[in-house]
Amino acid sequence: MDKRVNDQFLEELNARGVSRREFLGFCAAVAASFALPGKAEAEIAKAVATKPKPTLVWLEFQDCCGNTESFLRAGQPSAAEIILDLLSIDYHETVMAAAGHRAEEALKKAVEENKGKFIAVVEGSIPTGAGGAYCTIGGRSALSIANEVCSQAGATIAIGTCASFGGLPAASPNPTGALSVAEAVPGLKNLINLSACPANAENLAALLVYWLTFDRWPDLDRYRRPLFAYGKSIHDNCERRAHFDSGQYVEQWGDPGHRRGYCLFKMGCKGPVTFQNCPNIRWNSGTNWPIGCGHPCLGCAEPNFWDSMAPYYNHLALDKTGAQPNIDKVGFWATLGLGGAFAAHAVAKIAGSKSRVIAESAASTSGKGEEA
Amino acid sequence: MKQPIMVQDSGKDKVLVYVWEAPVRLTHWLIALSVLVLAGTGIYMGNPFLIAPGEASDNFYMGTAKLIHFYGAIVFSLAVVTRLLWMLLGNAYARWNQFVPTSTRRVRGAADMLSYYLFLRRNPPPTVGHNALAGVAYVGVFLLYLMMIITGLAIYSVSAHVDYPMGAFGFLVPLVGGLQSARWLHHFGMWLILLFVVNHVFSTIEVSALERNGVIGSIFSGWKTVEKEQLDLGE
Ligand code: HEM
Numbered sequence A: 001m002d003k004r005v006n007d008q009f010l011e012e013l014n015a016r017g018v019s020r021r022e023f024l025g026f027c028a029a030v031a032a033s034f035a036l037p038g039k040a041e042a043e044i045a046k047a048v049a050t051k052p053k054p055t056l057v058w059l060e061f062q063d064c065c066g067n068t069e070s071f072l073r074a075g076q077p078s079a080a081e082i083i084l085d086l087l088s089i090d091y092h093e094t095v096m097a098a099a100g101h102r103a104e105e106a107l108k109k110a111v112e113e114n115k116g117k118f119i120a121v122v123e124g125s126i127p128t129g130a131g132g133a134y135c136t137i138g139g140r141s142a143l144s145i146a147n148e149v150c151s152q153a154g155a156t157i158a159i160g161t162c163a164s165f166g167g168l169p170a171a172s173p174n175p176t177g178a179l180s181v182a183e184a185v186p187g188l189k190n191l192i193n194l195s196a197c198p199a200n201a202e203n204l205a206a207l208l209v210y211w212l213t214f215d216r217w218p219d220l221d222r223y224r225r226p227l228f229a230y231g232k233s234i235h236d237n238c239e240r241r242a243h244f245d246s247g248q249y250v251e252q253w254g255d256p257g258h259r260r261g262y263c264l265f266k267m268g269c270k271g272p273v274t275f276q277n278c279p280n281i282r283w284n285s286g287t288n289w290p291i292g293c294g295h296p297c298l299g300c301a302e303p304n305f306w307d308s309m310a311p312y313y314n315h316l317a318l319d320k321t322g323a324q325p326n327i328d329k330v331g332f333w334a335t336l337g338l339g340g341a342f343a344a345h346a347v348a349k350i351a352g353s354k355s356r357v358i359a360e361s362a363a364s365t366s367g368k369g370e371e372a
Numbered sequence B: 001m002k003q004p005i006m007v008q009d010s011g012k013d014k015v016l017v018y019v020w021e022a023p024v025r026l027t028h029w030l031i032a033l034s035v036l037v038l039a040g041t042g043i044y045m046g047n048p049f050l051i052a053p054g055e056a057s058d059n060f061y062m063g064t065a066k067l068i069h070f071y072g073a074i075v076f077s078l079a080v081v082t083r084l085l086w087m088l089l090g091n092a093y094a095r096w097n098q099f100v101p102t103s104t105r106r107v108r109g110a111a112d113m114l115s116y117y118l119f120l121r122r123n124p125p126p127t128v129g130h131n132a133l134a135g136v137a138y139v140g141v142f143l144l145y146l147m148m149i150i151t152g153l154a155i156y157s158v159s160a161h162v163d164y165p166m167g168a169f170g171f172l173v174p175l176v177g178g179l180q181s182a183r184w185l186h187h188f189g190m191w192l193i194l195l196f197v198v199n200h201v202f203s204t205i206e207v208s209a210l211e212r213n214g215v216i217g218s219i220f221s222g223w224k225t226v227e228k229e230q231l232d233l234g235e
Helices: A007-015 A020-033 A040-050 A066-072 A079-086 A100-113 A142-152 A160-165 A201-214 A241-246 A327-371 B022-046 B061-089 B104-117 B132-157 B165-175 B179-211 B215-221
Strands: A055-060 A088-092 A119-123 A155-159 A191-194 B007-009 B014-018 B223-227
Touching (some): A007 A020, A020 A201, A040 A201, A055 A142, A119 A142, A119 A160, A160 A191
Parallel strands (some): A055 A119
């Protein structure tokens, strides 16, 4: 490793049980996940160890704290989580010791002292109904806090699906008028969405390391999500994919196919329409992930997933509650019914015309007869 | 550019009219064939009812269905686009205004056909090309075809390989309300198309039996027999 790398930093890591080797491994993993060339690993290590840590302000609005949980509750903290720890998190309602006016002062101070440089992380959607009254902190609406803080940030990370796309609070009928960060604070520069319910802490760490090293965000997809984490569908990286292509599906919970680890497509898996790197990095320090333990993907990283992916345990249904009959059954009987109706119509018309022809020719013969 | 209409005498009071030109007939049968293939594979892809035995590597049921579906999709999309272009290039019976009723005569024709279907009128109104009601219905059918192509390309784009040109159709995804709604529309659209197919086949048989004008033969040969007094060159 580069000699200039700060020894103090390595000591700090050591004190938390992360060896230099593990730290370099983490930097290599980050470089690899961004598909950066060989030297990047050292570059990243240097940046992480020596650059001043950016100030981070973490705002929570209409959320369940799930993203905070996701990154705080690691059983065995990895290098990634420690990097997050080492960031200078100046304001985070859930974890900070300060409360009340002291907390508000901390936020004010962090924003003023680091204007244009700090990173704002927003968790939860922003309600706009009733003048923003559905979510207030210290008497101020989430909308006004978000506008004030994010517009002064150097960059904003919308973490989780609620902040990225409105998520669960914005699901139909959206009683609080909840919006995503992009909708609530339009025109934000350097806004990035890290969707999923919750977002994966490993992706957050990799993203922050990238920012630290290159002072910009990596390439984004059409929903402003980083491509390194959201570039491929769950389906295309799924460990059960061979069963999909082969034609081996779970048909009932606990059936032989389920026990053999078959594909969960027929149980409503939304992996083919959901984008995230869950199959690769997994969850809880790489222990497992939903499909890995036999549960279909719910599509939590996608916009409007709460409405558009329902019903969760059906591939497709005629209506979103899943209470209605199967779309293929309805289609089949409708097609058969229409066929029957047309056949009856044709028989009636053709028989009608035949009898008319007979009647007409009979009439004309009898007419002729009279003439004769 | 517009193709003239060929007419030949055929007996005392009948003429043969060249109604369906080769591109119309060709695209008709390519669409018919590919719709059957696409629906057959599509039903399996939406509800894979056959479960493969043995190891995953022993079989390729879904993979094969998808492969056939995608070749079918190429044929279908190209045929639909060709037919749409022929609406600008072909003869009077192939033109776009056979579908969108722009004259009062076509509007009246559609109303007459409707009353025939509702048993209010004894015989279908005489038409040489598409009857006016069918013409209007075909606007819906072509829109449905385009919807299938658009949603199909949207779903396809996201699993295209990195830097593969089909990925460019990703811009369609937000336009169709996201991928899951694209899937829903694609699946639902299939049943609407199958309903149309049933309607189309039965009403063709019915009209052909009643009018005895060789309407079924015409989609093979292009020629239709028409009473001289009912000859209508489409304008
Ligand atoms: C008449 C035309 C077509 C019919 C009836 C049809 C039918 C279907 C059906 C029923 C499905 C399964 C949907 C589901 O339940 O998930 C499907 C999937 C699909 N179709 Fe089509 N389709 C047609 C045309 C096309 C076209 C033109 C394309 C263009 C590329 C296309 C591409 C696809 C793709 C990519 C899938 C998803 C495959 C997957 O799940 O991996 N289809 N189609």
